[in-house]
Amino acid sequence: MFRRLADAGTAVGLTVDGRPIEARAGDTVAAALLAAGIGPCRTTPVSAAPRAPYCLMGVCFDCLVTIDGVGSRQACLVPVHEGMKVETQQGKREAGR
Amino acid sequence: MAADAFDVAVVGGGLVGVATAWGLAREGCRVVVLDEGDRAVRASRGNFALVWVQSKGLGLPAYTSWTLRSSNAWAGFAQTLKEETGLDVCFQRPGGLHLALSDHELEARATTLKRLHNQAGAADYKAEMLDRAQVAKMVPAIGPDVVGGSYCPFDGHVNSLRLFRTLHTAIHARDVTYLPSHRVESIFKEGGEFRLRTAVREIRAAKVALAASNANMRLAPMVGLEAPMRPERGQIVVTERLRPFLHHPVTTIRQTDEGTVMIGDSKEDSTDSSRLTIGVSAKEAERAVRMFPLLARANVVRTWSAIRVMTQDGFPIYDQSESHPGAFTVCCHSGVTLAANHALSIAPMIARGALDGSLVAPFSARRFHVQKTG
Ligand SMILES: Cc1cc2nc3c(=O)[nH]c(=O)nc-3n(C[C@H](O)[C@H](O)[C@H](O)COP(=O)(O)OP(=O)(O)OC[C@H]3O[C@@H](n4cnc5c(N)ncnc54)[C@H](O)[C@@H]3O)c2cc1C
Numbered sequence: 053m054f055r056r057l058a059d060a061g062t063a064v065g066l067t068v069d070g071r072p073i074e075a076r077a078g079d080t081v082a083a084a085l086l087a088a089g090i091g092p093c094r095t096t097p098v099s100a101a102p103r104a105p106y107c108l109m110g111v112c113f114d115c116l117v118t119i120d121g122v123g124s125r126q127a128c129l130v131p132v133h134e135g136m137k138v139e140t141q142q143g144k145r146e147a148g149r
Numbered sequence: 150m151a152a153d154a155f156d157v158a159v160v161g162g163g164l165v166g167v168a169t170a171w172g173l174a175r176e177g178c179r180v181v182v183l184d185e186g187d188r189a190v191r192a193s194r195g196n197f198a199l200v201w202v203q204s205k206g207l208g209l210p211a212y213t214s215w216t217l218r219s220s221n222a223w224a225g226f227a228q229t230l231k232e233e234t235g236l237d238v239c240f241q242r243p244g245g246l247h248l249a250l251s252d253h254e255l256e257a258r259a260t261t262l263k264r265l266h267n268q269a270g271a272a273d274y275k276a277e278m279l280d281r282a283q284v285a286k287m288v289p290a291i292g293p294d295v296v297g298g299s300y301c302p303f304d305g306h307v308n309s310l311r312l313f314r315t316l317h318t319a320i321h322a323r324d325v326t327y328l329p330s331h332r333v334e335s336i337f338k339e340g341g342e343f344r345l346r347t348a349v350r351e352i353r354a355a356k357v358a359l360a361a362s363n364a365n366m367r368l369a370p371m372v373g374l375e376a377p378m379r380p381e382r383g384q385i386v387v388t389e390r391l392r393p394f395l396h397h398p399v400t401t402i403r404q405t406d407e408g409t410v411m412i413g414d415s416k417e418d419s420t421d422s423s424r425l426t427i428g429v430s431a432k433e434a435e436r437a438v439r440m441f442p443l444l445a446r447a448n449v450v451r452t453w454s455a456i457r458v459m460t461q462d463g464f465p466i467y468d469q470s471e472s473h474p475g476a477f478t479v480c481c482h483s484g485v486t487l488a489a490n491h492a493l494s495i496a497p498m499i500a501r502g503a504l505d506g507s508l509v510a511p512f513s514a515r516r517f518h519v520q521k522t523g
């Protein structure tokens with residue numbers, strides 16, 4: 053659905069649920085997910101409805117994912133780095149993660 | 150009967166008022182509930198939702214029995230509400246814990262429980278002291294600072310906002326007239342009935358039940374009663390929803406049926422619920438993290454403050470007027486815990502026209518006039 057601009061930055065490798073994807077330097081995690089064609093990044097804690105990055109500016113909290121072992125991080129506010137491990141979040145966050 | 154005339158007028162549409170109104174409607178009374186508007190200060194919208202027995206009643210053993218009675222009635226109360234409304238208030242009674250973070254705190258707790266137990270006429274609510282290992286068996290997530298605690302099998306909790314909504318649904322289904330934005334300005338008796346004056350209109354009723362929380366202080370003297378109050382502010386910190394890790398409510402921390410963790414036990418001398426003392430919330434959160442270190446990573450999504458309904462000695466007031474027969478006060482802290490009693494015990498008494506002294510005589514406001522001796 054999304055296409056990159058021609059002058060996108062250098063390649064950055066990360067994994068999503070163990071699967072490698074390629075992002076560009078300067079991407080947020082949310083941008084990287086969307087560019088890789090990954091829509092829903094979590095399900096809601098009570099009704100398990102799917103959610104995907106929406107506002108892309110830190111206000112809606114729909115983009116929560118687990119990043120390098122820390123749960124409920126806003127994918128749209130965190131820049132990618134080489135080797136980053138992203139996990140989609142199913143339902144309630146695990147306490148202590 | 151005229152449109153504005155009722156069997157009972159309940160003043161106050163918080164948890165206490167609606168629980169009482171529902172009980173009265175079940176007794177066949179024609180009931181009106183007069184309430185303030187949406188901006189009313191309501192403890193019923195900001196509480197911690199425990200149905201709590203342990204440590205209640207030091208100084209008044211009848212309060213221990215009264216609380217235990219409500220805890221025991223709660224499951225049936227919740228079930229009946231569900232049958233009438235289809236709504237589940239998520240009552241659970243897995244037993245509750247009070248945790249100590251130092252030997253000093255643990256000793257103080259043991260002393261309190263012993264003093265409670267030794268009171269003449271105290272009901273046995275089976276509270277016991279636990280050491281660290283025993284606590285860890287029930288709640289493995291405790292941190293290294295927890296030295297032990299106390300446990301009571303009769304402690305539980307509910308979804309308190311859902312309870313409030315459910316009771317409102319239930320009174321509506323039973324044709325109780327609910328009148329918001331009808332602040333009662335004055336009450337007087339004329340021609341054998343009570344007249345309740347509001348800015349909107351006057352309501353007439355054969356009986357009146359004052360359930361206006363801290364405002365009872367102003368209203369009660371109008372019908373020959375009294376309600377000495379000392380409101381107090383409490384603050385609550387709320388986290389995002391987490392997978393279940395805490396299967397027993399703790400005095401100051403509980404995990405709701407939907408995963409949210411609520412933290413709160415503060416007390417401040419204030420009647421302003423539009424403000425919050427950040428330092429107080431920070432201290433609550435700090436103790437919570439010492440109790441359960443895994444909370445350190447949880448995101449806080451909300452904090453709020455609310456005003457407790459406190460009588461001057463902290464115990465409920467249930468009273469009937471001698472000068473104005475048919476006027477009653479129903480007023481307490483712990484309106485969640487006691488909701489079953491208000492619906493199933495107090496309301497039938499008001500419907501019959503007299504409080505049952507064998508159950509509630511110790512809660513008359515006359516106790517505030519007892520001369521101190523010695
Ligand atoms: C922070 C906090 C934590 C708490 N935790 C617990 C807990 O864990 N367990 C527990 O059992 N209890 C708890 N409580 C206490 C519990 O919330 C209260 O006891 C209960 O909500 C009281 O209900 P109420 O109906 O008396 O008062 P309120 O909810 O204050 O309602 C009173 C109503 O009366 C109306 N009113 C006032 N004056 C008038 C008037 N003149 N005319 C018409 N209407 C009027 C108001 O508008 C209001 O709607 C807690 C309270 C607080 C603040």
Ligand code: FES
Pocket residue numbers: 082104105106107108109110111112113114115116126127128129
């Ligand atoms: S997309 Fe809205 S907060 Fe991240």
